[in-house]
Amino acid sequence: MSLPPEFWIARTANILSIISAFCALSLLLFDRTLRRALHNHIIIVLLSVVFVRSVSNLFYNIYINLLADLAWNPILYYLIWFFIDYALYSTQIILVVWAAIERHILIFHDQWLRMRSKRFLLHYLPIIILLTYSLIFFSVITFVPFCQNSADNILAGITTNPCSLDNEMLGSWELICHHIVGIFIIVLSSLTLIVRIIRQKQRLHQSVQWRKHRKPTIQMLLTSMFYLVCDTPWVTIIFALRYGLSYDIVAIPLTNAFMLRDYVTHMYPFISILSSSDLRHKLRRMVLCWRKRQAILPDGTIQLAVTRRRQTAIN
Template sequence: MNTTDSEVFVDTKFLLHRVKFSILLILQIPAFILSLLIFFFFIKHRTIREAPHNRALLILLIVNFIQLLFAIPLSLSFYAVGYVSPATPTFCTWWTFFDFTLYVTSEYLMATISVQRHMLVFNGHILRIRWKRILFHHLPLVFCLTYPITFYVFVIILYPCEGAPWDYGSNLCGAADCYLVFNKFLGTFDWGFNNGLPMVINALANIMLIVRVVQQKKRQQRPVTWKQQRRMTVQLFCISSLYLVIWSPSLIVGLVQILGFPTFLADVQTEYFVFILDTICLFLPWICIGLLPELLVWIKTLCRCQQRHNAVGSVITRTQLNK
């Protein structure tokens, strides 16, 4: 590569980083505001907050909010300067640990929400029994929060390895943790069990929920129309498709790399697919609005009250001026 080609490559990469920085920042601001509105909504409405079907959702939103506050700013910092800072193995180790843990926790929580919804819709009486509520509702949530932390402490923080091939010119240091680069079994297990499995469960659970609802309505001899099922179908499709669409390219490329082709689409993985993963937490608050119809009503009420307050203030101001 001659000097001209090198300059063009650097300019192109700089422009690409500028675009990514702008996209993340533009999406982060409304996602942050919307998350705060959702939290205020839960605080104001105790009954809704303590409803069984909203507990896991609230935990998911808290994890997502942590990503918005800490994980996204790290990516923004990288795209702003064009390199990892500080460029040290310790920083890369903790950055990947933090990101991977939040990613997997979010995936497992979403999959758990989808599975638990079957029980809440068709067997809601189960949660009235204390030991069943603990077994089928509380323990899965505890697993979602503790398993990812435990797993990545062992494979990232405590994994015995020296000379990890960190790439300080790539976001997330190129995700070059030793267990992914040098341990085929752990790498495959991570991508398959920690990322692929919850995504598949999420998609299948939502599809099966639609099938069960339709079948139950048919057994009850009630007419099933697309208008009646549209809202539920769109909600479930958005939940499953968000993770399916965004995670699938990265999962496929990662598995191919682990199974013997470490350079397969390596640049595309680090430059594009890792970046796309960051958008999950930016879009998730918008999807959660569809899961909380009461929230939409509350937001609309706030907007009307604000408009009335502004209108009253304007009238008072004009009256004072006329005097």
């Protein structure tokens, strides 16, 4: 089967995303200091969601395009693809919204998290609730039969959402609450975080323990900017379409915005590594150690051979 270059480009990016997400997760989970740092917990959850979405999309696309025929059950295929692709993507946005809010607690109100009970209520419980909510909400709108999806539309590539999102209440809730309000909260939280840091630094005439808070602050700001850049164009176009704009006007921009949104999953593991100096240093050390072993092994092998020859000659 001959597949377009876009398929192989996307799958290559998919594989690189899986590798980088796996490396970042391994470093965060197996290093005790990184694993116990509270500001890394939401990053671990985000990377886990990205890893699951990347692996699922890779195998599903390979299976459908190379091994299978959509005729077996096109509606089921479409719904599963939507859940894997879109539900996990929206879950990422929801988690980033909470991460932007939580950074204020971690930096300016860390005393709230010293007690185990408060740490559970303010740190762990929100993540559990958001993941549970996302799983239930997108499972319901994807698989509960509110309406009848058309197999002809699915096969023709006309439908971009399950028909449940054509419902005014469900569609508006998903778009406005998960994305538009989410973008607003991310922007507001990021800007107020910068302002609070500057004001406290000026008021106390010190760096506000900047060395302590620099890493989580930079990490969060880069993550927020990345998701804003990738999500805002798509949300803007979808919002305009839902409330009256003609599809013919935005057909090409919508395709480009969809591709940009899709690359959130592919690029986020790299962003998480670049925004964390700890991960960068550990990866650099791993690469240097691997290169050193590769360089030492031939010399060591030669030296061992020379030693054995000398012993043989003496005997």
